[in-house]
Amino acid sequence: MGLIKTVGLTKTYNGTNAVDGIDLSIKEGVCTALLGPNGAGKTTTLNMLTGLINATSGTISFDDRYMGDRRKYIGYLPQYPKFYGWMTGEEYIIFSGQLAGLTKKEALSRSDELLSLVGLSEDKKKRVSGYSGGMKQRLGIAQSLIHSPKLLILDEPVSALDPIGRREVLELMKTLKEKTSILFSTHVLHDAEEICEEIFIIKKGKLIIEGDLVELQRKYQKPTIYLNTEEPIEDWSTTIKQKEWLRHMDVKKNKITVTVEDMDMAREALLTDESLRKLKINSFEVAKTTLEDLFMEVTGK
Numbered sequence: 001m002g003l004i005k006t007v008g009l010t011k012t013y014n015g016t017n018a019v020d021g022i023d024l025s026i027k028e029g030v031c032t033a034l035l036g037p038n039g040a041g042k043t044t045t046l047n048m049l050t051g052l053i054n055a056t057s058g059t060i061s062f063d064d065r066y067m068g069d070r071r072k073y074i075g076y077l078p079q080y081p082k083f084y085g086w087m088t089g090e091e092y093i094i095f096s097g098q099l100a101g102l103t104k105k106e107a108l109s110r111s112d113e114l115l116s117l118v119g120l121s122e123d124k125k126k127r128v129s130g131y132s133g134g135m136k137q138r139l140g141i142a143q144s145l146i147h148s149p150k151l152l153i154l155d156e157p158v159s160a161l162d163p164i165g166r167r168e169v170l171e172l173m174k175t176l177k178e179k180t181s182i183l184f185s186t187h188v189l190h191d192a193e194e195i196c197e198e199i200f201i202i203k204k205g206k207l208i209i210e211g212d213l214v215e216l217q218r219k220y221q222k223p224t225i226y227l228n229t230e231e232p233i234e235d236w237s238t239t240i241k242q243k244e245w246l247r248h249m250d251v252k253k254n255k256i257t258v259t260v261e262d263m264d265m266a267r268e269a270l271l272t273d274e275s276l277r278k279l280k281i282n283s284f285e286v287a288k289t290t291l292e293d294l295f296m297e298v299t300g301k
């Protein structure tokens with residue numbers, strides 16, 4: 001079984017399912033992204049996994065090896081973490097450590113270790129109010145690791161950051177995933193593609209695509225021809241519909257997207273097609289669809 005598994009996970013607010021029967025299995029030793037547009041239900045899902053809110057229905061189970069309250073095994077960084085700006089980074093981590101049940105001495109030593117891990121050793125005596133966005137996120141990640149969790153859950157950890165902050169946090173996540181399983185939410189496919197092995201795409205509370213990132217990238221990498229004509233195309237598609245090389249065709253006014261099995265056959269057939277030759281062609285582009293195309297399509301962007 002996965003490190004954490006949900007069956008039929010559902011959260012209903014005012015009669016509407018914010019999360020609608022999601023079955024997830026988060027693997028150990030893997031970085032997983034929960035992807036989806038705004039309002040898809042990512043935060044609600046993560047909040048149920050962390051135990052911050054209760055599910056309306058469905059179950060959440062942690063691997064049998066980890067007994068008792070699952071919060072012992074989860075480190076969590078919310079989407080909008082709050083810090084005491086007047087504390088130094090070090091004081092904040094020590095304070096968090098003591099809240100997590102460490103003695104002051106243990107918290108001090110753990111804070112040294114964690115602040116070094118997140119690259120904040122040199123700034124540990126500075127007040128948090130003077131930290132950049134990226135530094136604050138890294139401090140938040142250090143805090144979420146205080147009790148050595150098995151699974152680190154990060155809600156949109158880079159969304160609010162400038163490019164430098166994003167890079168800092170993504171690089172840190174790459175280092176952390178070597179030691180800790182990570183589940184993070186994002187609405188940016190590129191972030192997931194950069195650091196994840198597994199992805200779950202949700203939309204309107206439902207899971208629509210899941211699996212190994214490389215397999216999904218391969219699966220959705222299809223040869224495609226994008227055709228653009230001067231005039232809208234009327235009923236041209238009927239000649240193409242029967243072709244064995246055609247996988248899918250989408251005609252929108254003067255734009256045709258033809259996803260094909262065999263690019264050579266398709267190219268030749270299209271370029272010699274009588275009805276097509278009568279059209280004024282503005283562009284004929286040969287490319288490959290990507291997971292990004294699919295993501296854009298399913299998220300309606």
Ligand SMILES: Nc1ncnc2c1ncn2[C@@H]1O[C@H](COP(=O)(O)OP(=O)(O)OP(=O)(O)O)[C@@H](O)[C@H]1O
Nearest residue numbers: 013014018036037038039040041042043044045187
């Ligand atoms: N406490 C609440 N009461 C009522 N509706 C809520 C509550 N929390 C979330 N929702 C609704 O549930 C849906 C999912 O919200 P959620 O915050 O989980 O989405 P999200 O994918 O994290 O979006 P974002 O990227 O904008 O944070 C939204 O329609 C939201 O308005």
